[in-house]
Amino acid sequence: MxxxxxxxxxxxxxxxxxxxxxxxxxxxxxxxxxxxxxxxxxxxxxxxxxxxxxxxxxxxxxxxxxxxxxxxxxxxxxxxxxxxxxxxxxxxxxxxxxxxxxxYTPHDWFKSNNTNYRTSDMTRGAAQRLRDENVRLCHDTDARTVKTQQDSSKNLGDRLADVNFWKSEVTHELDEMGKEIGDVTEWKRRLENALKNTEGPLQIAQECLFNREKRQGIDLVNDAVEKELIREVNTIRKSQDHLRKMIDRANSQLSMDRAAQHELEKDLTDKFRALSIDNKCHQLANTSSGMGFFRGVEGVDQTVTVPESWAKFSNDNILRSQRERNSSKGLRSDVDSSLQETSNDMWTQYNTVNVAFSGRIAETMDARNSISAHLSKVLQEINEMENNISLLRKSIKDKEAPMQVAQSRLENRTRRPNVELCRDQPQHRLVHEVGQIYETVDILQNRLRAAESALQELVRTKTTLEHDLGVKNNSLYVDKERCMGTRKTYPTTAKLAGYRGQ
Incomplete structure (x- = not known):
């Protein structure tokens, strides 16, 4: 192997x-x-x-x-x-x-060690020099930071003194303007007392017109009552024309005075906020609490004024207020006006309007009674139609059991074996029975749909009558309760003539 x-x-x-x-x-x-x-x-x-x-x-x-x-x-x-x-x-x-x-060789080993020694000496020397430079830099930056912070605090203190000066000037002028507005308001009140006797009927007529605008649907018509109310308003206004111009002038002057006052108040509010913010900034120190970093805030410049334009803004507001106060003093003069004899015309028109109201209220009540009678008949027919629909649904429901019996018989007879599946007389009769039930149910359903359509028409008619009845009730409430109730406070002829102590 x-x-x-x-x-x-x-x-x-x-x-x-x-x-x-x-x-x-x-x-x-x-x-x-x-x-x-x-x-x-x-x-x-x-x-x-x-x-x-x-x-x-x-x-x-x-x-x-x-x-x-x-x-x-x-x-x-x-x-x-x-x-x-x-x-x-x-x-x-x-x-x-x-x-x-x-x-490696021993020479490489000794050479590597010497290189490491030299590198260590050079690194330590550089680190020592860097530490000395860092200490000097820290001392310099600390001194510069302290001086910069002291300069900023001094500038904030000077700014606080400037804001306080202008705040006191604005406050003094605001007090003077408040007094002037009070005088003009009192003068305007005396003018309005001369017209006070005619303001009541005018307000009543206008309120009736406004209330009748709340009529609904077909009842919102320009009828005789509305025409007479408009004529009444015009009659009352004719007696106020010669005084209304003076009141308009007073209102215009008050508007100018209040606009100047508003600018002063806004300027004063801004100065209060600026004082609060600058005072808080002036009191901040390195040991204060609630301080934090806001990165990039020094690059955000949202200022809109310079010291010159800032001082000019407050000075312009004060000068404007002084000009408006002089205009108000020139406007305050004795107002010589006398009311014309308008009480008879106004009272005659008042009676004419009341007669028109009475006729319209009678017509509306007749229409409401007729609608109520028709509505009761429709409700009765709806009740009978609902009973008829229930009867049709029950009749359709009663056909379900015979249908199930006939279809079950047919289904069971399909299981007869072989030649016994004969189309015999029972088979024909069962098929005819199923078809007859389908036809009956179809007729009943058609009748049911027709009855439901008739019921919907009755419901729509009922809804229309109810809505019309609500409209009539609303019209009666507006004319009879709101308008006629308000007109009961119509002043007497003496008050219409202006005889009332101030």
């Missing part, structure tokens, strides 16, 4: 012929011996590794291999050489080959 000896993966394989020789293998190195193990698969030995320090006959001498019974480190070399015909030479592993060529 031929044996094979192994070699490295880069070597070729050949079949070793067993021969008897007298040469012995050289002693194995301990490192090589430790790497040898027992290998189950066979290996073959080829040509030598071409090592310069080993003869090429190292492997050629082993012409007959024998299996190893124990690992290489446990074999006695003398016994191995003596019994070489009983063993197989293990292969040389790639790791062992690498170890043979990767060793």
């Amino acid at each position: 031929q044996e094979y000896s192994g070699q490295t993966m880069t070597s070729s394989y050949f079949k070793a012929q067993p021969t008897i020789g007298t040469s012995f293998l050289p002693p194995l190195e301990s490192t090589m011996r430790a790497s040898y193990k027992s290998y189950a698969p066979p290996f073959v030995v080829s040509q030598s590794l071409h090592l310069p320090w080993k003869a090429s006959t190292y492997y050629r001498g082993a012409q007959q291999s024998m299996p190893m019974t124990r690992s290489a480190p446990e074999i006695n070399p003398s016994t191995l050489y003596r019994d070489y015909t009983m063993m197989k030479v293990p292969p040389m592993m790639p790791s062992a080959r690498t170890a043979l060529f990767s060793k």
